[in-house]
Amino acid sequence: MTAGQAQLRGYREFFTLQCITTTGTTMPSKPPRPCRAPACGNKTTASHGYCEEHEHLHKAWATRKAWATRKGSGRGGRPWRRKRDAVLRRDQGLCQPCLKNNRVTPAAQVDHIIPKAEGGTDADSNLQAICKACHDVKTQAEAKRAQQG
Incomplete structure (x- = not known):
């Protein structure tokens, strides 16, 4: 621990003791923030951002996204x-x-012959080995077709 950290720790202990002696309670670990629920005026210090009344609205990240479970x-x-x-x-x-x-060029990537955006599938018959240069040209042509409609 450096001298600066020790001094900062001393200040924290002093202010915590000062707060306990004057108010009888310790300082909160972090300031309360407004609840994330729409039109709720309650405050919370919970990490998920919801007050106790709206805590049921909190969903874990993995359950919120279907792809996260696969x-x-x-x-x-x-x-x-x-x-x-x-x-x-x-x-x-x-x-x-x-x-x-x-x-004869070594392939570095695998590409859909018919793009999935145009109705292609992930079937082996619709996949081909392709070098980066050819893949870039093919992707650019597909993007132009998509822009034109």
């Missing part, structure tokens, strides 16, 4: 990684659009 799903989860690895093995780690243009 651990490992989505494109960052284990099922997607397995599917991605299988597609890269199937395509022998080579970029499929480059192969169609008689170029």
